[in-house]
């Protein structure tokens with residue numbers, strides 16, 4: 001277990017964020033899959049060695065939000081930095097007025113993680129525009145969760 005804090009991302013965090021995203025092939029920004037990241041709705045987990053994880057969202061309508069990217073450096077997975085980044089962005093999206101949160105995900109284990117811990121259900125799928133995430137999976141599974149039914153972060 002490593003000590004870390006989760007904060008809103010700062011422009012100075014960008015190199016460390018890209019290093020973490022690169023470990024999951026999610027660093028192609030700007031690109032058709034991820035034109036840009038709004039730092040004010042992106043969170044980073046910082047530990048003594050730098051950025052350990054990244055997670056964000058964007059509003060897509062007055063009552064709807066979509067996640068942007070989520071990744072934890074492989075050295076720190078299972079910490080639970082990923083769960084807390086996900087809870088942070090769910091709480092922030094809900095506070096911004098979102099009632100639903102949509103997430104595109106490729107890895108079956110992570111899709112199950114979203115369903116099991118955060119109330120997501122599958123609502124569709126779509127082709128990837130280019131290599132992004134797992135290069136062996138060419139479609140996104142689209143997931144959606146009801147933020148109004150979510151009871152909030154679990155204790156650490």
Ligand SMILES: CC(C)(COP(=O)(O)OP(=O)(O)OC[C@H]1O[C@@H](n2cnc3c(N)ncnc32)[C@H](O)[C@@H]1OP(=O)(O)O)[C@@H](O)C(=O)NCCC(=O)NCCS
Pocket residue numbers: 024070071072073074076077078079080081082083084103104105106107110113117
């Ligand atoms: C999805 C991801 C962010 C989760 O981060 P995390 O910090 O490992 O999250 P958690 O600590 O909550 O653990 C997730 C699960 O993996 C398990 N796990 C434990 N050790 C692990 C390890 N070394 N590596 C991966 N998973 C591990 C945990 O036990 C946990 O399962 P549980 O809920 O049954 O306890 C991370 O796996 C990741 O960066 N994956 C690659 C990028 C990705 O798929 N992002 C999502 C795109 S939509």
